[in-house]
Amino acid sequence: MKVSKKVSGVEYAIRDIVSAAKDLEKQGRTIDYLNIGDPAQYGFHPPENVKQAFIDAIKKDQNYYSASEGIQELRSAIAKKENLKGFSIGADDVLVTNGVSEGLDMVMSSIVEEGDEVLLPGPYYPPYASYIRLHGGIPIEFSVDLEHSTPDIADIKSKITPKTVAICLISPNNPTGAVFEEDSLKKLIDVANENNLYIICDEIYDQIVFDKKFVGIGKVAGDSPVIILNGFSKVHLMSGWRIGYIAFNSSPQLASIREHLPKLARVRISTNHPVQYAALESLRGPQEYISEFVSELKKHRDLVVKRLNSMPGISCSNPKGAFYVFPKIENNPFKSDKEFVLNLLKSKGVLAVHGSGFGTKYGSGYFRLVFLPNMEKLNSALDKIEDFVSSYKP
Missing domain, CATH: 3.90.1150.10 (Aspartate Aminotransferase, domain 1)
Structure with a gap:
C-alpha cells in the first residue's frame, strides 16, 4: 500500500x-x-504544589476541551515570563501547544512550502529537520563555534538564497549546550531583517545555564519577526505531561501568520486542559x-x-x-x-x-x-x- x-x-x-x-x-x-x-x-x-494543581484541576472536573489557544490565565503568565526576558507581549500573542514539538510542527507547516529552505544551527535537534522535510522544505545547516558558543555569521549569510524563509536558533542548544550571547543574537536579528526572514527561537532550556546569565532573544528583538518556542518539559520537569507554547513578537510582519496559524490549533481542538493549571502553578509558585x-x-x-x-x-x-x-x-x-x-x-x-x-x-x-x-x-x-x-x- x-x-x-x-x-x-x-x-x-x-x-x-x-x-x-x-x-x-x-x-x-x-x-x-x-x-x-x-x-x-x-x-x-515537579514539586508537590505543581502536582497538586494538576490533581485539583482533574477533581474540579476541568477535563473538557479548553480554548484552542489555551486558557487565558496561563497565556497571561507565559507572556509575563517572556516579557521578563525582553519582549513586550500579551496573552493574545501566546498559543499553548502539546509540547514544543507540536508548536514546531505548526510553525513549519505555516511558513514552509515545497522547496523552501530553513537555516538550522549545526548540529541541531532532529525534529527541526524532520518537520521541515515533512512540509516539503530543505534544512540547511550553518556553522557554530562550540568552544565559544558563537554562530558563524558569514556562513549564515553565504547560505541565504531566494528560497530561504527562516533562521532557527536553539539556545541553549540541544545537543551541544551552546548558549548564544547578546551580541550574537543581535547579529542574527540583523541578518534576518536584511533578508526578510523569520527568526524561530527555541528557548526551552532558558533557565538551565551554568556560567553566565541567560540572555533571551527578546532583549534584542525590537519589532523583528521573532517566533518563540518554549515549554515546561525541561526547566519545569514536566516532560511527560506534554505542554509547550508559541509566542509571537509584536511585529507587523507576523500579522499573517498570527491570523492563520491558530487555525491549526482549532483543527487539533485543544491542549490537555488540566495540565495547563499545573503549568500555571509552575510559573506562579515557588521557583x-x-x-x-x-x-x-x-x-x-x-x-x-x-x-x-x-x-x-x-x-x-x-x-x-x-x-x-x-x-x-x-x-x-x-x-x-x-x-x-x-x-x-x-x-x-x-x-x-x-x-x-x-x-x-x-x-x-x-x-x-x-x-x-x-x-x-x-x-x-x-x-x-x-x-x-x-x-x-x-
Missing part, C-alpha cells in the same frame, strides 16, 4: 537508537541509558526547585567534561547550558560515529546517541551524552566509556 514519500524524511535518532538497546535487554543485558534528555526519568520531578536542579546539574556537567577530556581519543567542549555534552571522537577506529555508538552499546551497555543523528555536516564524528543521572551512575557509565576507548586501537 502507498505511503507518503514525505514520511521517509522523518528521523529521530534519539529514540531510533533505543531499539538496539532493547534487543540487548531481551538478552539479559543491563543498559545505562544516556540518550534521552528527560529529567523525570532520572529522578527530577527554588529550579535553581536547586540547575545547581546539581552544574556538578554533573563539570564531572562529565573533566572525565571525558581525560580519556584517550575523546575531546569535549564545555556546554554552557542544557544537560548534554557533545564529545568529539578523535581517530575513530569505526566506520562512523553511529558504529562507535553501537559498539559502545554492545561492548559496555552504555547507550549514547550518534552525532550524525543531529545533522551529518556538523554532527558527524561526535556523540551525545545526557548528564542527568546521579553522580554514582554517571561515574559508572564514564568508567565503561573510558574502558571502551582505552581498549580499541586507533
Whole structure:
C-alpha cells in the first residue's frame, strides 16, 4: 500500500537508537541509558504544589476541551515570563501547544512550502529537520563555534538564497549546550531583517545555564519577526505531561501568520486542559526547585567534561547550558560515529546517541551524552566509556 514519500524524511535518532538497546535487554543485558534528555526519568520531578494543581484541576472536573489557544490565565503568565526576558507581549500573542514539538510542527507547516529552505544551527535537534522535510522544505545547516558558543555569521549569510524563509536558533542548544550571547543574537536579528526572514527561537532550556546569565532573544528583538518556542518539559520537569507554547513578537510582519496559524490549533481542538493549571502553578509558585536542579546539574556537567577530556581519543567542549555534552571522537577506529555508538552499546551497555543523528555536516564524528543521572551512575557509565576507548586501537 502507498505511503507518503514525505514520511521517509522523518528521523529521530534519539529514540531510533533505543531499539538496539532493547534487543540487548531481551538478552539479559543491563543498559545505562544516556540518550534521552528527560529529567523525570532520572529522578527530577515537579514539586508537590505543581502536582497538586494538576490533581485539583482533574477533581474540579476541568477535563473538557479548553480554548484552542489555551486558557487565558496561563497565556497571561507565559507572556509575563517572556516579557521578563525582553519582549513586550500579551496573552493574545501566546498559543499553548502539546509540547514544543507540536508548536514546531505548526510553525513549519505555516511558513514552509515545497522547496523552501530553513537555516538550522549545526548540529541541531532532529525534529527541526524532520518537520521541515515533512512540509516539503530543505534544512540547511550553518556553522557554530562550540568552544565559544558563537554562530558563524558569514556562513549564515553565504547560505541565504531566494528560497530561504527562516533562521532557527536553539539556545541553549540541544545537543551541544551552546548558549548564544547578546551580541550574537543581535547579529542574527540583523541578518534576518536584511533578508526578510523569520527568526524561530527555541528557548526551552532558558533557565538551565551554568556560567553566565541567560540572555533571551527578546532583549534584542525590537519589532523583528521573532517566533518563540518554549515549554515546561525541561526547566519545569514536566516532560511527560506534554505542554509547550508559541509566542509571537509584536511585529507587523507576523500579522499573517498570527491570523492563520491558530487555525491549526482549532483543527487539533485543544491542549490537555488540566495540565495547563499545573503549568500555571509552575510559573506562579515557588521557583527554588529550579535553581536547586540547575545547581546539581552544574556538578554533573563539570564531572562529565573533566572525565571525558581525560580519556584517550575523546575531546569535549564545555556546554554552557542544557544537560548534554557533545564529545568529539578523535581517530575513530569505526566506520562512523553511529558504529562507535553501537559498539559502545554492545561492548559496555552504555547507550549514547550518534552525532550524525543531529545533522551529518556538523554532527558527524561526535556523540551525545545526557548528564542527568546521579553522580554514582554517571561515574559508572564514564568508567565503561573510558574502558571502551582505552581498549580499541586507533
